[in-house]
Structures are given as C-alpha cells and as structure tokens.
Amino acid sequence: MQRYFISSEQIQGERFSIQGEDIHHIRRVMRFRPGDQIVACDGEGTDYVGELIEVAEDAVICRILRREPSTGEPGLRVTLAQSLPKGDKWEWVLQKGTELGASSFLPFTSRRTVVKWDRAKAEKRRQRWKRILKEAAEQSHRGRIPQVSAVTDWSGLLDAIQEADLALIAYEGGGEPLSAALSRQGASHLLLIVGPEGGWEEEEVRQAREAGAVPVSLGPRILRTETAAVTMLACAMYANGEMGGETR
Ligand code: SAM
Numbered sequence: 001m002q003r004y005f006i007s008s009e010q011i012q013g014e015r016f017s018i019q020g021e022d023i024h025h026i027r028r029v030m031r032f033r034p035g036d037q038i039v040a041c042d043g044e045g046t047d048y049v050g051e052l053i054e055v056a057e058d059a060v061i062c063r064i065l066r067r068e069p070s071t072g073e074p075g076l077r078v079t080l081a082q083s084l085p086k087g088d089k090w091e092w093v094l095q096k097g098t099e100l101g102a103s104s105f106l107p108f109t110s111r112r113t114v115v116k117w118d119r120a121k122a123e124k125r126r127q128r129w130k131r132i133l134k135e136a137a138e139q140s141h142r143g144r145i146p147q148v149s150a151v152t153d154w155s156g157l158l159d160a161i162q163e164a165d166l167a168l169i170a171y172e173g174g175g176e177p178l179s180a181a182l183s184r185q186g187a188s189h190l191l192l193i194v195g196p197e198g199g200w201e202e203e204e205v206r207q208a209r210e211a212g213a214v215p216v217s218l219g220p221r222i223l224r225t226e227t228a229a230v231t232m233l234a235c236a237m238y239a240n241g242e243m244g245g246e247t248r
Contacts, residue, residue, distance in 0.1 A: 002030055003039045005137045005145055011064075015047055016040050018060035026052075026060050038062065043144050070143025074101040076240045077189045081106035081160060082229050083113045083196035089226040091145060092130055093182050094148065096230045098136035101237050104147040105129075106191075108157045112198030117151055126150060149154070154204070157193070158211045164191035167213040168226050171195075171205050175215030178232065182239035190236055194229045 004022045018026060018040070026032045032052055040048045040062065047070050050062030080102045084090060094105060095231035109117060129148045137145045152160075161167040168178070172195070175181075193213060195204075205215055218228055237243055 001039050002026075002032075003041055003047075003141060005138060006040045006048075007041050007231060008042055008044070010040075011042065011048065013052075014064045016050055016062050016064060018062070023058070023060050025242040027055055027057075041070055041138075041143060045073070045143055047143070064093060064111055068150055070141075072141040073143040074103075074237060074240070074242045075237070076101075076187075076242065077103045078236055079104045079106055079160070079164065079189070079191045080194075080229055080233055081108060081157060081191060082194045083108055083110040084115050084117060084227065085196060085225045086115050089224075091129065091170060091198060093226050093229045094129055094132050094146075095136045097233055098142065098146050100230065100233045101142075101150070101242055102146055102233055103144070104149070105133075106149050106157070106160055107151045109151060109153055110196060110204055111154075111201050112156075113196045113198075114198060122150060154207075158207060160191055161193070161208060161211040161213045163189075164212075165189045167191040167192040167193060167208075167211075168216045169195075169200075169205065169208045169213040170232055170234070171215040171219055172199050172222055173202070173205065173215075175217045178216045178218055178235055179239070181214050183215045192229075192232045194225055194232065197225050 004018055006016055010017050024232050031053060034052050034055055035053050038050055040050055047068045049065045051065055053063050054061040080097050084107045133148060166184060168181050209215060218231060
C-alpha cells in the first residue's frame with residue numbers, strides 16, 4: 001500500500017489530509033480515487049491506514065480505518081558520516097542508507113575531498129537531499145524520515161565523534177576488524193565514518209582516534225567510498241539483529 005509522511009497537524013479526529021506535492025502524486029501518478037486506501041505515517045511511530053473520501057485539486061482527505069505502530073525503525077540509531085563524494089554518489093548513499101535504516105547523515109569535508117562544495121547552492125542541494133530521503137523512507141516503509149545535516153568541516157566531524165556512543169572510522173590503512181568493533185556492546189548511537197575517493201591522511205585518522213573513533217578495516221579489498229558507506233551500514237544493522245522479523 002502506497003505510503004506518505006504527514007505531520008500531526010494533518011490529523012483531525014478520525015480523518016487526515018494529504019498536502020503539497022503528495023496531492024499531485026496521488027491524483028496524477030497513482031490516479032487514486034475515493035475508496036482507495038493509502039498509509040500515512042506521522043514520523044513519530046504511528047501508521048494510519050486510511051480510505052480516500054475526497055480527492056480534489058487542492059486537498060485529499062482520508063477516513064482513518066485503523067492505526068498501527070510503524071515497524072520500519074531500527075532499534076539502533078546510526079549516523080552515517082561521509083566525506084562528500086563526487087557527483088550523484090552522495091545521493092545514492094542517502095537513498096540506500098535510508099533503505100538500510102540510517103537515522104541521519106552527516107556530510108563533511110576533509111583534506112582529500114575532491115568535490116568543490118559550492119556554499120551558494122548548499123541550501124538548494126540540501127532541499128533535494130531531503131526529497132530523496134522522504135521518497136526513500138516512504139518506499140522502504142520507514143517510520144521516520146532520516147535527517148541530513150548541512151555539510152560540516154573537519155572540526156564538526158570531530159565534535160560528532162565525541163558525541164557518539166561509538167564512532168567507527170573506516171580506514172583503508174587497516175584497523176580493528178569490523179566484526180570485532182561492531183560486537184562492542186552498549187552503543188545506542190553509532191557513528192560510521194567513511195573517507196572520500198582520495199582516502200584519509202594519516203594525520204586525520206590520528207585526530208579521529210584521539211577524539212575517540214576506532215579505526216576499522218573493511219577487509220583487504222579497497223572499496224569505493226559509496227560501497228564502503230552502505231557496506232558498513234548494512235554490517236552494523238546485521239550485527240544488531242536488524243535484518244530479521246517480517247515486513248508489512
Ligand atoms: N584512495 C584510497 C586508496 O587507494 O587506498 C582509497 C580510498 S577508498 C576509495 C574511500 C574510503 O572508503 C576510505 O577512505 C575508507 O573510509 C573506505 N574504505 C574503502 N576500502 C576500505 C577497506 N578495505 N577498509 C577500510 N575502509 C575502506
């Protein structure tokens with residue numbers, strides 16, 4: 001069943017309304033009619049199964065048939081931090097990371113970041129990233145839309161390392177086996193850090209370690225930055241038992 005995120009203001013009694021671009025999607029893309037059913041998710045843990053009762057140009061109204069707990073949220077909060085990669089790789093990581101269960105994304109710049117980050121276009125790019133996150137969250141039945149921060153600098157990343165319960169930096173120069181690092185108990189907020197296409201400088205890894213990050217190896221093969229990001233996230237979800245249960 002097609003899913004849409006709504007805010008709590010869109011829920012009135014036993015009805016909810018769909019607004020904005022989603023109206024176009026319902027009317028023109030999905031061609032839904034009164035009587036069809038959709039799921040609205042409030043982003044706070046509740047899904048509303050609704051029957052369309054009005055499908056108009058400026059408003060879509062649904063009658064709530066039942067409320068159900070959102071089941072798509074992982075128990076482990078994972079932030080995926082990545083030195084901004086070139087081109088559409090970052091958008092691919094946002095989409096795949098959302099499907100895999102990341103709660104937030106932290107793009108940053110480091111010494112070998114190759115992309116020239118244009119601050120003038122920053123907000124426009126971030127709005128596009130948020131659209132990608134919303135669509136991926138709806139498609140993968142997430143209970144919340146992951147957050148994406150503005151692009152931060154190296155000191156911003158070091159601050160994030162200090163705030164996380166456990167921070168793992170994927171280092172192509174070697175480190176603790178990922179399986180060992182992920183078997184550490186007690187972390188409710190995990191920060192996974194991946195370098196740019198050009199990799200890390202030793203000094204950066206030293207500073208990250210000093211801030212509390214654990215350098216980890218992803219094996220003897222050199223993965224592309226986008227591969228390393230989703231691989232690390234998938235392994236973290238698997239190690240935390242998030243790859244089980246049933247979908248709905
Ligand atoms: N330029 C580097 C080189 O040729 O050695 C490779 C950098 S790799 C393309 C980009 C990032 O992916 C690395 O900085 C690291 O974060 C991660 N990565 C890739 N392969 C890895 C591995 N085998 N172990 C740990 N991290 C890896």
